[in-house]
Amino acid sequence: MRARPALILAGLLLPAAAHAQGTSATSNFTVNASVPGSCAVGAPLLAAGRQVNFRGLNGTMLQIDELVDRTTLSTNAASVEVRFEAICTFPHRLKIETQNNGLWQTMERSSVPPPEGFGNAIPYRADVTWADENLRLNADAGVRRTADNSVFVSGAGLGEILLRLEIDAGATNERANAPLLAGTYGDTLRITLEPVQ
């Protein structure tokens, strides 16, 4: 009595891993890696030729040349554009935040409201453009407080954040063209790119 050996498994294609055999045999490997997310914002740079009534950028301080008209003591128009080199390698939020919600007196602070007819804060508009997104923050000088606005950017971004500040002539927190109390006025704007969890 003779025993029959097993049949040949010819032309059998077996996928993956060890012990694959047949007329062809395949080993598979994966390649794994990661890229951590990061955002960075560079130092502000003045956009040349785009400033009106701004003396310039001193470090990170934008100096207005003539804040008020000498005759009316009300606000002069002013505008400036500032660029920041920035990069974010993952989806993120662009936020602009004002510390004072307008240009307010930096030194002379008082809880006493100004005398009738005088203004003591200057509203302005801040427009930010980044990665095809536009963001406006109206610092309306109504109440001295922090305020912010933000927009979600759905992808990575590389390039420049463009910030445009505009102060209208005569803009005060009293009424248009009201005279302003004496003092130094200022605000701080923060622009951030932050990861979205």
Added chain:
Amino acid sequence: MKARIALAALVIAAPAGMASAQGPLEGRVAVDGSVAGRCVLGPPSQSAVPLGTLTNTSGPRTGRLATIAAQAINFPGSYCNFAGTRISVSANAMVAADATAPQPGFARAVNFTSTVSNWAAANAVVTTAASAGGATPAAQGPGGTHPAPKLADLTLTLNNFAVPSDLLLVSGGYAGAVTITLGPATP
């Protein structure tokens, strides 16, 4: 069975000069015959031993010799009518048709053991010893001598299939052979 019978020539000599007797003539005739010694192997139960696929095609022994069951060919009604006979076996290991020298790790020969039993007290056993490269594939040898005439059913068994050093086998067809001889112990 035919016996040759040789007829003796009948010679009747009548000596000359002798007076014929008057009695009847009587001569002697002897009849003598002989039977030649003869061995015959019975008709084999199969004419070839095809083993099919020799190697495992899956598992940890893929590409190496599979377990091959013992194979048997029967020769019923074999006999010798004289004493002092023995079986001899001549075997050739299975060797690949591709004569190229195999790469390291490979062999092109499969050895096996051939045994013929049921004739003499000592069986005829021959194991081929081909090298991995297929050299020295042939092997032969006799079994024991049987001291009397015998009639028996003989069995040739092939088993103990093995590859030198259990190496991988090169692909292709493999062929070996076995021949058995029954005859006088002293030729």
Added chain:
Amino acid sequence: MRTLSTSLAALLAIGAAGAASAQTTATSGPFPVTGNVPALCAAGTNGSGSGSFDLGVLVNTSTGLLRNDLAAPPKVLTGAFCSSASTITVNATPLLSVNNVAAAPSGFSRTVNFTATAAGWTATAATFTTGAASNPGAVQTRGTAFTGDITVSIGAFSTGGGNALRLVADPAYLGSVTVTLAVVS
């Protein structure tokens, strides 16, 4: 009664009687003992254990650009064999950001190309470069049965679209390498 002289009664025997005559030997065979060994290949076992080339962080975190010192230890397949002439083929897919499937924004890339090599089977190693227009060296032929170790390695990394592009952030960049042995029919 007379009988013939026994001396003259001779018996002449013709033929072999009692003397040794030629004894016959019976031979049966040769019986062919045949079999066959199929042509097949086995991929061998990955002696390195892990089936993954782990590159870690792809970028220089200061610049955001692809690191120029990326490396992963090679993998060794032991006990691979083919019982007849064979080809070895290496194939690879580039590292792609798994979670950012859309085209990367301007200035960015989501792809890292590399070259995969399978060596030790043929005189010339088989190589495949992802992103290349063609890979003629990806298939190499061996004219004899063979058993041996195959070393699989990756290298020559580059950012898809140019090395000046930054890579989008993703904890999961994934590529692949396959090595195939096949009998030559």
